[in-house]
Amino acid sequence: MRIGIHPNLKRHDGGIYQYAVSLMDALFDLSREGHPLCEYEFVIFAHDPNDELLLKYADGGWTIRSFRPPWAPTPTIDFDFDCATNSVAPIQQTDMRDWILECGVKLMIYPSPHRLSFECGVPFIMSIHDLQHLHHPEFPEVSAGGEFRRREYVLRNVASKAILLIAESEVGKEDIIRAFSRFGITRPRVKVLPYSPPRSVGQSTAQSLTAQVRKKFMLPDRFLFYPAQFWPHKNHLRIIEALGLLKKRHGLEIPLILTGSASGAIRTEVESKIQKRCGVLHLNEQVRHLGYVSDEEIAGLYAGATALIMPTFFGPTNIPFLEAWSLDCPVLTSRIRGILEQVGDAAMTVNPESDEEIAIGIQKLWSDNALRQTLIKNGRRKLAEYTPDDFRNRLSEIIESAATHLATNSRGFASQLNVGVQT
DSSP states (O other): OEEEEOOOOOGGGTHHHHHHHHHHHHHHHHTTTTOGGGGSEEEEEESSTTOGGGHHHHHTTOEEEESSOTTSOOOOOOOEEETTTTEEEOOOOHHHHHHHHHTTEEEEEESSOOTHHHHSOOOEEEEOOOOHHHHOTTSGGGTGGGHHHHHHHHHHHHHHHOSEEEESSHHHHHHHHHHHGGGTOOGGGEEEOOOOOOOOOOHHHHHHHHHHHHHHHTOOSSOEEEEOOOOGGGOHHHHHHHHHHHHHHHOOOOOEEEESOOOSHHHHHHHHHHHHHHHHTTOTTTEEEOOSOOHHHHHHHHHHOSEEEEOOSOOSOOHHHHHHHHTTOOEEEEOSTTHHHHHTTSSEEEOTTOHHHHHHHHHHHHHOHHHHHHHHHHHHHHHHHSOHHHHHHHHHHHHHHHHHHHHHHHHHHHHHTTOOBOO
């Protein structure tokens, strides 16, 4: 059987990009190890089939195809979401269905939510990373400009039509079931696949990478690190306020290194606010934004940082914790549902709404080496509890389960895909 994958390979999309690559790498390993999945053929549908990232998959025998069929123009697609009646009627993308079927694909995998999954009518599995538009609609990145309606359109139809959904934690699974059970999702159809621990680099390599980034960016000996796009929910501004408090009250001038995209109206506005507050609080020399940096440079920054500072409002799980643990970088993050379950005792947690608490947490991590070493040790233990082999094995079980279901219920699934979601 041929299985298609439609990954998000836009590097500026951060965690979604990293997750897609981790999932493809796991499937690539399984397809080459004499594992039962080696009987399957894989096809990647990419917006840029010539992306250098895809070379290793092509060299390993995978097929790379253009996301859009060569004979069809890019469609102008809209959808009808009636907020008064909560009705969602999916459109049909017949060109995309014909293209996927022409490529011999019987089952699609979407590492992140995408409307094509149900609009093209090909059986699919999908990962749902969060439902923050329901939990935190106050943040414009998940609600403004039609974003809330778009997410509901996709997720309600996905709940009705997916063979299986993938959540990253038990908390995430419960959220999905609670939110979309009335649209047809059932507990057995939501599988838990925690984030894969990143492919770690050796300590000597990490030290070399750290030396390189120190030289390239002229970094101080000690600094805090936050790799995150400038979305409001990432909570950069409260970190700035906390650093201002520490400087005013204790004379502590703690450097902060930021990476990530500031493109687009919302992120540009956040970056502008950060710059203004840094000016008011006299932090311009302490806070630096390096912009987008390579994966190797990110590893060097983690390995060289005194701590990862991530008081985000969003969960339930996050990739940077795993990256930090793998490179012996202590973690400070938010004391909120989902994140608490993910980090356990391997991070210091604070109230993300409190400048004061964030400041106290930063001061403790900055000044207490014993605390940092304890968090490093606990982070190593957390990684050891869930290995890359565990991720691959769980993913393999999910693929096999979907393939078995498809083989025995293909006719019923085909009729199901033609039914819209109504409440």
